[in-house]
Amino acid sequence: MLDSAGSIASILGVFVSVIALTIAIYQIIKLRGEARAAREAAEEAQRLIRRETTGTDLTRLSERIQGLIYLLRNEDRELALEKFPDIRNLFIDIRRHHPNLNSDHRSRIQDTITSIMDMQNELDASSDGIQIEVRTRFITDLTDFQTNLLVKLEDRLG
């Protein structure tokens, strides 16, 4: 009689253990799901913030380049000289803020930064105003950055 009772208790114990284990596994799975969902939500939020920031950075950069083109057209050498570092820094920031950019895009940004530095140095050296052919060349290059590189970056990062 006692043996039967013991067996029943054992079976019940095993049954309760199985239920407890099932509940524990279910909770673990549920928690993992929630954790994953939370992580995905955080990643999505980060992505949206990054996209928004990038959009703002690229828009600001485009506006600065447009402003510089305007100054060059008006032969405002002094003010134009002040704008070059700002534009360079914005390109540097974009590269820094987006480590996921591929090697080709990063190299293009580096090339652009170097070209902008060249322009700045050339303009700085020409103390007797901006020659028309230099101005035309600068405007062509700056327009190219706007219509080519910035558009590519927007496609890549947007």
Next chain:
Amino acid sequence: MAGQGMNEVATELLRRSRDGKIAWKQTRRDNEYRVSFPDVSLTISSQPGLDIYRLDLINETGSVTESLEWNPFYSPTPMPSADASQLQTLKEIYGLAEAYVQEEVAQRALQYLKET
């Protein structure tokens, strides 16, 4: 004299240029060619008719951080940052960069002609 690092850069650049692995581009200046990597650029330049060659290492902000130059007219010393063996290195890098750009232009022209 330029640092040992710059000499190694020049030697490796020459090796890679010989292999055709460096995508040289002409800058806005005549007689100047550049290649850019993710956060570094290298510029090789020469002065026509004069045996002057210069290799610039440019950092991530666009500033020249180090140069290797052969300039026989440089005063007070004729060799500010390169020795005679480096002259050959710089000269060959320049020649390879020039040839790469010329070949690329020719290939583009050929492509357009074939499409016409």
